[in-house]
Amino acid sequence: MNLSESVPDSWFSADYAEARAKFRAAAERAGAALSAYRNPDTRQADGGDLTTDVARLGPAPGAAAKVLIASSGTHGVEGFCGSGCQVGMLETGAHRLLPAGCALVLVHAINPYGFAWLRRVTEDNIDLNRNNLDHGAGHPANPKYAGIHDLLTPRDWHGPGREAADTAIAAYIKEHGLFAFQEAVSGGQYDYPDGLFYGGRALSWSARTWREIIEAHCRGAGRAAHLDFHTGLGDYGACEIISVEGAGAERARLWYGDEVKSPEKNDSLSAVVTGSMENGFDGIAQETEVTTVALEYGTRPLYDVLEALRADNWVHLHGDPASEEGKAIKRQIRDAFYGDEPEWKATIWATADRVVRQAAAGLAG
Ligand SMILES: [Zn+2]
Numbered sequence: 001m002n003l004s005e006s007v008p009d010s011w012f013s014a015d016y017a018e019a020r021a022k023f024r025a026a027a028e029r030a031g032a033a034l035s036a037y038r039n040p041d042t043r044q045a046d047g048g049d050l051t052t053d054v055a056r057l058g059p060a061p062g063a064a065a066k067v068l069i070a071s072s073g074t075h076g077v078e079g080f081c082g083s084g085c086q087v088g089m090l091e092t093g094a095h096r097l098l099p100a101g102c103a104l105v106l107v108h109a110i111n112p113y114g115f116a117w118l119r120r121v122t123e124d125n126i127d128l129n130r131n132n133l134d135h136g137a138g139h140p141a142n143p144k145y146a147g148i149h150d151l152l153t154p155r156d157w158h159g160p161g162r163e164a165a166d167t168a169i170a171a172y173i174k175e176h177g178l179f180a181f182q183e184a185v186s187g188g189q190y191d192y193p194d195g196l197f198y199g200g201r202a203l204s205w206s207a208r209t210w211r212e213i214i215e216a217h218c219r220g221a222g223r224a225a226h227l228d229f230h231t232g233l234g235d236y237g238a239c240e241i242i243s244v245e246g247a248g249a250e251r252a253r254l255w256y257g258d259e260v261k262s263p264e265k266n267d268s269l270s271a272v273v274t275g276s277m278e279n280g281f282d283g284i285a286q287e288t289e290v291t292t293v294a295l296e297y298g299t300r301p302l303y304d305v306l307e308a309l310r311a312d313n314w315v316h317l318h319g320d321p322a323s324e325e326g327k328a329i330k331r332q333i334r335d336a337f338y339g340d341e342p343e344w345k346a347t348i349w350a351t352a353d354r355v356v357r358q359a360a361a362g363l364a365g
Helices: 016-030 076-091 112-116 143-152 160-176 178-186 205-218 247-256 277-281 302-317 324-337 342-364
Strands: 033-038 051-057 066-071 102-108 223-236 239-242 289-298
Touching: 016 033, 016 051, 016 076, 016 102, 016 112, 033 205, 051 205, 066 076, 066 205, 066 342, 076 102, 076 112, 076 223, 076 324, 076 342, 102 205, 143 160, 143 178, 160 178, 178 302, 205 277, 223 239, 223 277, 223 302, 223 324, 223 342, 239 342, 247 289, 247 342, 277 289, 289 342, 302 324
Parallel strands: 066 102, 066 223, 223 289
Antiparallel strands: 033 051, 051 102, 239 289
8 A cells, every 4th residue: 555645534633632642642553762741831621731742763862863853733723734744654654764873753742732722822822933042142123013913913802993903904915915914923023922923032831842852852863854844824735845044945955856945035935934943953953964844734815824813812812712702713723724624634644745755865865
């Protein structure tokens, strides 16, 4: 059987708890070493633990010359996609594709709160993919975000305040274009803790845990390929391979081809961002040559995705997530980041499988 052509519906889950159980079961079947990092600051709605789980196959930490490390759930609710692909990697024996001396490290739900609560942010409203920077060295200003913060976060979700904000947003998009609006919203901001795409003023639990995992699993390796799974930008089921411009981007193009896009070159669906996950390696795995790419899978139209984030921000700040309206907003944000249909899952797995093979070849070279 060609596993890349099988329909991998069963690898994907309906919620965080199911995803965690599936991941751990698949890891055990594959003979992986498992570890778990519990977030002490928050819990599941039913009181259950929230953990980031790590499965490792191949040479032990410290003994691996190379590492393929794949992370899911950086943006919480986007974890449905990455989790399904990680289970697929375990079920299809992806570690057997890797060159000698190379370990496979799968980091499941690095932002478990966001996954479980269907949010893109961490428990402290932080965008983890804007949080990975040296917070002692100051924070970039984002005047474009400052200009629209009030429009994005109306106090009342119904009535004249919201209507005026929507009208102003429509005017902004008409004048500047949808991508300019996306850039202003999503580039990352460090001045509005209750706002969207807030990068924080200190490392979140997830960012600290990410560093702990890199330290434990990558230190001593000469080369690392890092895949970070995301959803929410692009056409339904399509995948854009994104690399931050630099030496890593050149390697990424060699490994994954010319389809690699870079926000700095203005050819990506993503805005230029600061503090992304690849910066987690800074100062830890100095001796490791790291090649990070984000796999960005399309779900819904961009405006709908941004509206879902706006609604989610409102319901956690001013509304009640457990109310009927809150539940509707939770469905809205889940739909915005998860193409919960067999065809979508088969398509995204086909790309993930191909990229894993390309990473394996790149690491072998
Ligand atoms: Zn994302």
